[in-house]
Amino acid sequence: MTKTNWAKIDEILNGKKNGKTVSLRGWIYRTRSSGNIVFAIIRDSTGILQATIKKGNLPDKEFEDAKKALIESSLEVKGLVKEDKRAPGGYELQVTSANIINFAEPFPIVKDQSPEFLLDQRHLWIRSQYISSILKIRSTIVGAIHKFFRDRGYYEFDAPVLQPNQCEGGSTLFEVKYYENKTYLSQSWQLYAEAAVFALEKIYNMGPTFRAEKSKTSRHLSEFWMAEMEAAWMDLHDVTEVAKEEVKFILQEVLKHNKNELEILGQDIKKLEKISKSKFPTITYTEAIKILKEKEKMKVEWGKDLRTIEEDKLLKHFGTPVVVTNYPSEIMAFYKPSDPKDPKTALCFDMIAPEGYGEIVGGSQRSLDVKEMTKRLKEMGEKIDNYEWYFDLRRYGSIPHSGYGLGVERVVAWICGIDNIKDSIPFPRTLLRYKP
Ligand code: 4AD
Ligand code: MG
Numbered sequence: 001m002t003k004t005n006w007a008k009i010d011e012i013l014n015g016k017k018n019g020k021t022v023s024l025r026g027w028i029y030r031t032r033s034s035g036n037i038v039f040a041i042i043r044d045s046t047g048i049l050q051a052t053i054k055k056g057n058l059p060d061k062e063f064e065d066a067k068k069a070l071i072e073s074s075l076e077v078k079g080l081v082k083e084d085k086r087a088p089g090g091y092e093l094q095v096t097s098a099n100i101i102n103f104a105e106p107f108p109i110v111k112d113q114s115p116e117f118l119l120d121q122r123h124l125w126i127r128s129q130y131i132s133s134i135l136k137i138r139s140t141i142v143g144a145i146h147k148f149f150r151d152r153g154y155y156e157f158d159a160p161v162l163q164p165n166q167c168e169g170g171s172t173l174f175e176v177k178y179y180e181n182k183t184y185l186s187q188s189w190q191l192y193a194e195a196a197v198f199a200l201e202k203i204y205n206m207g208p209t210f211r212a213e214k215s216k217t218s219r220h221l222s223e224f225w226m227a228e229m230e231a232a233w234m235d236l237h238d239v240t241e242v243a244k245e246e247v248k249f250i251l252q253e254v255l256k257h258n259k260n261e262l263e264i265l266g267q268d269i270k271k272l273e274k275i276s277k278s279k280f281p282t283i284t285y286t287e288a289i290k291i292l293k294e295k296e297k298m299k300v301e302w303g304k305d306l307r308t309i310e311e312d313k314l315l316k317h318f319g320t321p322v323v324v325t326n327y328p329s330e331i332m333a334f335y336k337p338s339d340p341k342d343p344k345t346a347l348c349f350d351m352i353a354p355e356g357y358g359e360i361v362g363g364s365q366r367s368l369d370v371k372e373m374t375k376r377l378k379e380m381g382e383k384i385d386n387y388e389w390y391f392d393l394r395r396y397g398s399i400p401h402s403g404y405g406l407g408v409e410r411v412v413a414w415i416c417g418i419d420n421i422k423d424s425i426p427f428p429r430t431l432l433r434y435k436p
Contacts, residue, residue: 010046050087072104133261144253149204157203159192172211185210193230223429230403251276334376337367357414363404
């Protein structure tokens, strides 16, 4: 038996197969027929292609089957590739053989359906050009993050998902029964990373992260992927620079590999190119408050965390992501140290994306002061025993170190220019949704 040489649609659209006979397999994306001709759009993982199936050009039974086949039926076709300006992508396939692999039932997704319906049908909606373009970009972003850190000598380091401690506050923990005890799903890789920098110095990780977020916003997921880094000897300034470089590298990789997908999503490629070459500014929280008060005439109080609306207004004054440092100590996680030069503020930072995408990175220098951290944890009602292992890190060769976490879905949403973070992950988990 000879092995079929299956072509992919992108090779055809590249013009490489013009005038040649090819075999192709995929799914029917759209179809309409009139009398003795069927116009089908076929899709595979690489694109969509118009196929013209004419009675007489293929065995009658195959023609009748092709005419009957509904959208999302899977099939194999063979035909001649012809340049045709009118066809989407500029090429069409003149079919000489069609073999339906599976006759699909009437597809539940038709035009103009509500976002909730599409989320119920996510297992099918994932095939759409919209979601699959986002997923391709997501894949590039995930690859870029690994490449960024590995090329710079970071080790990939894994932390447990089941953890006895909180990292980012008790109110968003998911509790898991653990035999006779209880643990929590990881809110962050950080505390374990802080143990590992004594062995590996520069480390990173990307993995599922869990937060029982009680809010229903377009920025929050209950399960999301965080890409974190932690490095010995680095201070706040050092890690903000790494974060800026990382985000620019991610953008450049997407621009290199996914122009096609960005176009399908209607994203402004020129704008992203400009951002990828720009310098990202760093300002302090206090400066941010000043901008909001003076330029936006907002009533904002020094001491409160920046809310979504404030972040959005602030970013109107910049064309790129912005790093904001030195938030008020009081509202920050227990491990963020006070800045000796301005003790009311912490040595921490957020990177905020433009156009309403909000905080994409959060990080800090790490406190080395066991007394201070104990006090903060006690105020939060934490059992100090659970943190003794963490305090040991300050007892045996303590060093300055810093790190941050980047929200993968926030970055995907921003780069793709999509309305809701739910579309940046294949199967979103939120306050109201854990299916399918
Ligand atoms: O700012 P966060 O909470 O920082 C930490 O967890 C640190 N322990 C990280 C570190 O220093 N290693 O979270 C980091 C980022 C945020 O900036 C945001 O982009 C994203 O994770 N993030 C979320 N993304 C989607 N849904 C949520 N519920 C998120 N919570 C945080
Ligand atoms: Mg944060």
